[in-house]
Amino acid sequence: MKVGIVGAYSVKYELRSEKEAWELIGEVVRGTLKSVDKGISSKDIDFVVVSNFSDRFGGILHTAPYVVSLVGNPSARGLRVENACASGGTALYVAWNLVRTGLAENVLVVGYEKMSYQPTSAEANEVLMAAGHPDEVVLGAPFVSLYALIAKSYMDKYGATEEDLALVAVKNHENGLRNPLAAMRRKITVEDVLKSPYISWPLKLYDSSLISDGAAGFIVSREPRKFTDTPVYVESVSLVHDTPGVFERPDITELRAMKYAAEEVFRASGLGISDIDVLEIHDAFTISELIAYEMLGLARRGEGAKILREGVTAFTGEKPVNPSGGLKSKGHPIGATGVGMVVELYWQLRGETGDRQIKDAERGLMENHGGTGGTVVVAVFSR
């Protein structure tokens, strides 16, 4: 028995959506159910998992019964999951386990966040800050600063430069130009990034992902062929934790949980990084994509920027990373982010992504992490 994804939907991510959180949820529930090739009935959905970080990003809680009512199957069960920015990946992890253990037949996963519910990015950052270690929260350290601590350490240790970081942003923005669902479809240059103001030195505005509104959904099924002839199979999903505080880690430049999660997923699926054709990686800040290359086995330690410069991870490269534009250009509506990564890979592996289609993509990998890597979800999919 191989668990598969049989339907997926995403709204266009926006910096400031006119829609309320519940309207975004409604659109995604309808869109996801409708996307199933052979159709799926309300009663087929027996479980829903909602991914959302905070009610301060949308103003609602207790969304499982709302989603169940939108689905139209009163016997369905549901719950909401929260693991900071890895909430979406966590929802996949929960749905996959429910289905493969026989606790559910078909699980609808919905992720959403309406971050513009907060009036300014400073206030949005305050909400996000709660996902740090208690010492970091009391100190008043926003995530950009925590990643800046990692970036400074990484630059000290491996001699990486601000330009190396800028190249991640430039690549992902270029990819985002091909994605009509991306929140910011704007080409940027290395110079643009370097000239953008420092938010938390050495990280600048253009090193940061977009505070945005968005929602996405997919359906995980125990009998995928019943609903489509071209499902995308979930090979394996791993969820690993690290100490939540950056300061507690022996090597600040390492995102350990990501390395362990990747190893676990590859071990369980019998696949390796060489088998992967396309990747969606959590580029919350440019530094996280560079380190992810190394944790996932795309590059040796300290050589993340080298493979980026060589074009390995470019759209036309050997291992394209973030053809969707990533969190940097597509956007980062927290609860929707990991769900949206699954949706992108579902479309990529079915060959449905138009201009941004990675040719002959058979296997995809997602990496979605929360906090500064306190929770990491890595999953591998195949067609």
Place this chain on the structure above:
Amino acid sequence: MVWKLVTYTELYTPVPPYKTMFAIGVVEDEKGSRAIVRIDRKYFGRLRTGMVGDVVDEWTVFGTVKKFIPKEEVKIPRVAIITGGSGGIGSAIAIELARAGYSIALSDVVYSKDTERTLEAVRALGVDSAFVTIDVSSRESVEKGIGEVIGKFGRVDVLVNNAGITRDAYIQRMTPEDWDAVIKVNLAGAFYCSRAVVPHMIRSGGGVIVNISSIVGLVGNVGQTNYAASKSGLVGITYTLAKELAPYGIRVVAIAPGFVKTRMALAVPKSILRDYLKRSPIPRLIEPEEVAKLVRHVVENEALNGVVIPIDLGLAISSPKA
């Protein structure tokens, strides 16, 4: 216990609840224990990996925060720019801030004998000084001048928007040129100068902007529509920037002097000046040095922000209003 700085960042984006800038570091003691710490923004640009220091607990209403204090003493020469600094109130402010230990960037539209005298007095106090030609009514001139100050001193801690002119006339006789000239120097000048120094103040961890308004800006004065409007405008700038810039460690305060013994006040016809002083509870002119002392207090007292402080011998509370 000796703590060593392992990594650090300077946070330029104030985030609630603290709404202020500071540096954040990870420190390690001899045994390898780690902590995340806050570091005062005065160390911006001066932190280095491997720096040693102490860690102390600091109480805040949001919880107890660990603070890292580098052992290395950081001597930072602070810099003040005074526009219209050659004579009058500006000269007195330059001298008073020099007395407080500030390096002085004296600016004016031309270099005059007054400039020379002020610079001599400043130098006699043993501080570094420079003259920069700035026509505050021109954005280009302001940006060039502030660039020169940064080039010489590397930072700006205090900006005193003091440059001002009068073109008095009753409204029927006040020409649009009179209006424009006064608004451009007194009001647009303060805007251009503030705008130019803010990024530098943010980079060096904050600063103070002092706007020299006038009691006339609060209560009005016959024959000074343009001047009163410009000085009221400075009050609006003060209130707004005090809100906007507080998170970046920049305080903005206005001072509203009454009649100060300067060439500007003495140019007012004697009969009018006499009549004016008669209404004052203390009927004399204010000394420029008295205004300068208040500017120094505003600069040094970190609790002052977003206020307009009259220094007018009680003129504003007298009745009838001037």
